[in-house]
Every structure is written in C-alpha cells, then in structure tokens.
Amino acid sequence: MARILDISPLISPRLAVWPGDVPFSRSLSCAMDQGANLDLSSITATLHLGAHADAPSHYVRAGSGMASVELEAYVGPCQVLRVSLPRGERIQPHHIAAKITAPRVLFRTDSYPDPEVFNEDFNSLSPELIEHLHALDCVLVGLDTPSVDPFDSKPLESHQALARTGMRNLEGLVLDHVEAGNYTLIALPLKLEDADASPVRAILMMEES
Numbered sequence: 001m002a003r004i005l006d007i008s009p010l011i012s013p014r015l016a017v018w019p020g021d022v023p024f025s026r027s028l029s030c031a032m033d034q035g036a037n038l039d040l041s042s043i044t045a046t047l048h049l050g051a052h053a054d055a056p057s058h059y060v061r062a063g064s065g066m067a068s069v070e071l072e073a074y075v076g077p078c079q080v081l082r083v084s085l086p087r088g089e090r091i092q093p094h095h096i097a098a099k100i101t102a103p104r105v106l107f108r109t110d111s112y113p114d115p116e117v118f119n120e121d122f123n124s125l126s127p128e129l130i131e132h133l134h135a136l137d138c139v140l141v142g143l144d145t146p147s148v149d150p151f152d153s154k155p156l157e158s159h160q161a162l163a164r165t166g167m168r169n170l171e172g173l174v175l176d177h178v179e180a181g182n183y184t185l186i187a188l189p190l191k192l193e194d195a196d197a198s199p200v201r202a203i204l205m206m207e208e209s
Helices: 127-135 157-165
Strands: 002-006 025-030 040-044 052-054 075-082 104-108 140-143 168-171 181-186 197-199 203-207
Touching (some): 157 168
Parallel strands (some): 075 104, 104 140, 140 168
Antiparallel strands (some): 002 203, 025 040, 052 168, 075 181, 181 203
C-alpha cells in the first residue's frame, strides 16, 4: 500500500511570494452565506506560487510556455537528498554524499523554513550541479527554496543550465518532513497557455509494507 507525502505548502494570502510579485488572493462572486445557491470564487496570484514548475519561457527568450512542456519529467521515480550548507550557498556536486539512483532529484536544504516568511539567504543550485545531474540522465531537479538561483542572481546561471540541458525544475517544495530516500514523484503543472510557470500539487508516494 502506498503512503502519500504532501510536499506542497498551503496556498493562502499568508503564503510568501518573491518580493514584488503578486501574492495570492481569493474573492467570492457568490456565497451561500449571503443567500446564493452555491459558492463561486476567483483567484489572483503569481504563477510562481508555492510549489511550482518553471517553463523555459521564464528564463529563455522565445522558450516554450507551460502548456507545451511534456509531462513525463514530473511523474516517476524520485530521490530526495538532504544537504546541510551555510545559508546562501549553492549546492555543488561534491556536496552529494549518496549515489544518484533516480532520474528526478529533490534537495532538502532546510534553508527556507517557513513558506509564510520570505528569507533571502536560502540555498540554491549551482550550474555545475545541474550539468552533473544531467550527465547522470536526470530529467528533473527540485528543492525546498523559492529558486534554483540565489536571491540576488541576475544572470540566473542555474536557470540557464536548465535551458542548456533541457532539464525541468520544481521550486518552493516543503520537504522538512521527508527523509532522504527513494519515492515516486507526482507534480503536474497546469496546462496554461503561454505561461512562464505553474503551481503544482506536489506529492511523494512511498510503498509501505
């Protein structure tokens, strides 16, 4: 029997977004509490909300939008690795102690502990790490911070490494309750036309005896 681990933060107006980006809000068009026969609501928010996938168009001029990205990378065998680095540092290949055994790798850094409080000194990925994972036939990399690049990076070196390798990414995951090991990942983005990203409901599945 499979156990499901939810690795997505709660989406609410309290959820922190990148400084200057659009926070989540929900408004009711109809409400049963106000005499309507149903509840009907709409939302406004950045597409880079909580657990999300970036589309190539986010970091490459004329890159593919989210609706054009193939879904295979977001479903399948996955390995969670736990790393411990000083705040603000990028993860390098030599920080990986375990053998990579799955084509999807998620890094638990514990450097962004509260999804409702934005801290700028989170850990990120190095372009060398992305190239290393690609050489091991990895198709997706993710982590528990808002970006694969440092907060103050303008060249976005790790995003550009994703573009070079064709790998996909997940950002904003919640992994503080997940032990290192192997799982099945399901984190499907929405089919949003021309979108530069999409929120995902990311889960890990593990077999229980």
